Amino acid sequence: MRKNKKIKEKAVEGILFTSSTITSITVLLIVIFLFKEGLGLFKTSPYEANHVLAVHKDNPVKNLTAHQVKDIFDQQITNWSQLGGKNDTILLLSFGELTNYTTEAELGASFEFVPHKIDSIISANQNIIGYFPDKYFPKDFKGTILKQENVSLSSFLNGREWIPTASPAAQFGVLPLILGTLWVSLGAILLALPIGLAVSIYLAEVASMRLRNFLKPVIELLAGIPSVVYGFFGLVILVPFIRNTFNLPVGETALAGMIILAIMALPTIITISEDALRTTPVSLKEASLALGASRWQTMVRVTIPYAMSGITTASILGIGRAIGETMAVLMVTGNASVMPTTALEPVRTIPATIAAELGEAPFGGAHFKALFALGIILFLITLTFNLIVDYVKMRRKKLMS
Amino acid sequence: MKKLIYLFIAISVISTYAVKAQKVVCKIKGSDTVLPLSQKEAENYMKKNAGSSITVTGGGSGVGLSAIMSGTTDIAQASRSMKMDEKLKMQEAGKAFKEVIIAYDALAVVVHPSNKVSQLTREQLEGIFTGKITNWKEVGGADLKIIVYSRETSSGTYEFFKEHVMNKRNYASSALLMPATGAVVQSVSQTPGAIGYIGLAYIEKNVKPLKVSYDKGKTAIAPSVENARNKTYPVTRPLYYYYLVKSEKQVKPFVDYILSQEGQQTVLKEGYVPVK
Numbered sequence: 001m002r003k004n005k006k007i008k009e010k011a012v013e014g015i016l017f018t019s020s021t022i023t024s025i026t027v028l029l030i031v032i033f034l035f036k037e038g039l040g041l042f043k044t045s046p047y048e049a050n051h052v053l054a055v056h057k058d059n060p061v062k063n064l065t066a067h068q069v070k071d072i073f074d075q076q077i078t079n080w081s082q083l084g085g086k087n088d089t090i091l092l093l094s095f096g097e098l099t100n101y102t103t104e105a106e107l108g109a110s111f112e113f114v115p116h117k118i119d120s121i122i123s124a125n126q127n128i129i130g131y132f133p134d135k136y137f138p139k140d141f142k143g144t145i146l147k148q149e150n151v152s153l154s155s156f157l158n159g160r161e162w163i164p165t166a167s168p169a170a171q172f173g174v175l176p177l178i179l180g181t182l183w184v185s186l187g188a189i190l191l192a193l194p195i196g197l198a199v200s201i202y203l204a205e206v207a208s209m210r211l212r213n214f215l216k217p218v219i220e221l222l223a224g225i226p227s228v229v230y231g232f233f234g235l236v237i238l239v240p241f242i243r244n245t246f247n248l249p250v251g252e253t254a255l256a257g258m259i260i261l262a263i264m265a266l267p268t269i270i271t272i273s274e275d276a277l278r279t280t281p282v283s284l285k286e287a288s289l290a291l292g293a294s295r296w297q298t299m300v301r302v303t304i305p306y307a308m309s310g311i312t313t314a315s316i317l318g319i320g321r322a323i324g325e326t327m328a329v330l331m332v333t334g335n336a337s338v339m340p341t342t343a344l345e346p347v348r349t350i351p352a353t354i355a356a357e358l359g360e361a362p363f364g365g366a367h368f369k370a371l372f373a374l375g376i377i378l379f380l381i382t383l384t385f386n387l388i389v390d391y392v393k394m395r396r397k398k399l400m401s
Numbered sequence: 402m403k404k405l406i407y408l409f410i411a412i413s414v415i416s417t418y419a420v421k422a423q424k425v426v427c428k429i430k431g432s433d434t435v436l437p438l439s440q441k442e443a444e445n446y447m448k449k450n451a452g453s454s455i456t457v458t459g460g461g462s463g464v465g466l467s468a469i470m471s472g473t474t475d476i477a478q479a480s481r482s483m484k485m486d487e488k489l490k491m492q493e494a495g496k497a498f499k500e501v502i503i504a505y506d507a508l509a510v511v512v513h514p515s516n517k518v519s520q521l522t523r524e525q526l527e528g529i530f531t532g533k534i535t536n537w538k539e540v541g542g543a544d545l546k547i548i549v550y551s552r553e554t555s556s557g558t559y560e561f562f563k564e565h566v567m568n569k570r571n572y573a574s575s576a577l578l579m580p581a582t583g584a585v586v587q588s589v590s591q592t593p594g595a596i597g598y599i600g601l602a603y604i605e606k607n608v609k610p611l612k613v614s615y616d617k618g619k620t621a622i623a624p625s626v627e628n629a630r631n632k633t634y635p636v637t638r639p640l641y642y643y644y645l646v647k648s649e650k651q652v653k654p655f656v657d658y659i660l661s662q663e664g665q666q667t668v669l670k671e672g673y674v675p676v677k
Contacts, residue, residue, distance in 0.1 A: 074571050163554075163572070163574065176574075235584065239588075239591065243591070243592065249546040249592070249593075249594045250577070331584065336574065336575050337574050346575075348578075356553045357554060
């Protein structure tokens with residue numbers, strides 16, 4: 001009988017051990033996968049695969065950044081002097097527009113004359129820049145081939161343009177996305193924390209039992225509403241409201257995202273901090289009251305400090321929800337990848353970007369890897385928050401003891 | 402009289418045979434734009450021709466075209482014509498293919514109903530969507546900031562609009578990217594300075610479709626099924642089916658069905674523009 005019990009205990013112990021090991025390994029594997037895919041971005045070219053970028057051999061410009069190439073083909077940069085070259089307008093030659101320079105018949109029935117034609121067009125025009133598949137690369141090419149640089153870390157973190165499908169050179173500047181994410185989350189937590197704390201204190205300390213039994217399930221119900229419903233509510237009700245109230249040209253703003261996220265984070269903050277407040281031992285409160293402290297003083301000096309770690313956890317979980325939330329934000333913030341300057345402008349967040357773009361990004365391509373790199377950034381942001389909480393908790397413990 | 406009856410019997414026998422011969426088993430893959438249309442057509446066809454089995458999947462035009470090359474699908478549905486290098490790959494593989502236009506899809510440029518502007522040229526649209534024109538007064542409207550709504554970068558509509566209206570220039574980064582056409586309609590209808598583009602089928606009274614001019618303002622054409630059909634409305638794209646010549650026998654009855662009167666009725670009902 002006793003032996004039996006021991007075996008049972010051992011078995012339970014084993015199950016507990018395996019499940020925790022499996023969980024940790026899974027988390028580790030996900031993180032490794034994320035980093036492997038994401039860091040691959042910096043070994044990838046932002047240009048289309050197997051394409052050549054070439055200029056006339058007398059052109060003094062030998063190096064162009066991906067951003068400059070995009071601006072050239074968008075005709076934002078129209079003169080070589082803007083790039084340190086001669087004062088000459090830039091002539092564009094892309095493969096799809098070869099017929100602007102020649103007839104289809106001259107290219108040959110199975111395009112056998114294309115390489116020769118490209119060579120002669122580039123040789124004939126000093127101010128040309130050509131972009132074409134390398135299988136049409138002329139054998140004795142007389143122009144200069146420009147080096148296609150990989151995506152660099154600084155252009156990734158410092159870039160201000162996120163146009164992942166731009167041709168010929170995709171733009172992966174994540175600064176507006178990082179700032180957008182932080183901006184919206186910060187706003188959300190600033191809105192949600194005071195309200196959430198107020199409600200939890202009210203529920204834990206002030207409200208009557210009957211009222212509490214009614215209010216708490218209602219608040220918990222908020223957590224059960226799917227985020228797409230919040231998003232739809234935001235788009236149809238909140239966005240026009242914000243536009244009219246602030247007299248803005250557009251209602252899809254960071255503020256709309258902040259308010260929606262604040263509402264979504266509220267149930268987490270309220271439930272957890274209320275639970276923490278209620279775990280304060282009655283004996284402590286009674287001692288405080290017995291010493292002549294008022295109810296208010298007891299609350300501020302005894303109950304809240306005692307529940308502080310629970311409240312911190314609540315706010316961190318709230319922030320976590322706000323940073324990672326995708327669907328609702330995708331619907332109400334407008335998703336324009338611009339640097340946020342006020343709360344009344346559209347922003348684009350990292351989760352919304354990943355959700356909206358991953359489905360169509362070619363597997364293994366630069367865009368795909370860039371989205372994983374965004375995932376790494378998101379991961380590092382949440383990791384930082386967790387470390388901050390741990391630090392704060394540790395310091396509190398030291399102070400208490 | 403007897404002759405007539407014989408003739409009648411003969412015709413009915415032949416026609417039942419003809420119907421039986423139209424049993425089609427095939428796979429269709431490709432563009433998500435064509436997907437709903439193909440699905441509806443396949444559904445109707447299978448209802449009429451028992452024993453047929455047509456499977457339709459999405460994935461994007463490029464996916465469909467590479468699938469007929471590798472032989473994993475019979476028909477590729479595409480919202481763009483085959484690119485030069487795709488044609489070249491087909492040629493290298495020694496595979497002859499056929500291209501059929503099954504319908505047209507037209508994009509309408511829409512603004513808020515209160516907007517005074519009723520027509521724009523292609524050049525003005527390019528300026529607006531690339532961010533060079535930022536106020537409605539620059540194009541003859543009120544002094545109001547222009548809010549550009551676009552679809553997400555993954556959408557085929559995004560690429561089509563970029564290629565055919567914006568002359569392949571990239572969108573302004575201040576453009577608001579919406580996850581679905583429905584969201585574009587909703588946002589444009591509640592934002593006075595808004596402009597966006599949607600499929601013809603999505604036009605409703607809460608948004609105002611603009612006339613578009615591709616000849617610098619001489620003639621401006623309103624987006625409508627008739628104008629897309631007679632090819633006067635410029636922002637129209639053909640929707641294609643591609644299949645290999647060697648599998649023509651297998652897929653022909655279905656392709657013919659789509660091009661038939663009945664098939665084209667479905668095209669119209671689904672909000673696309675019929676070929677004929």
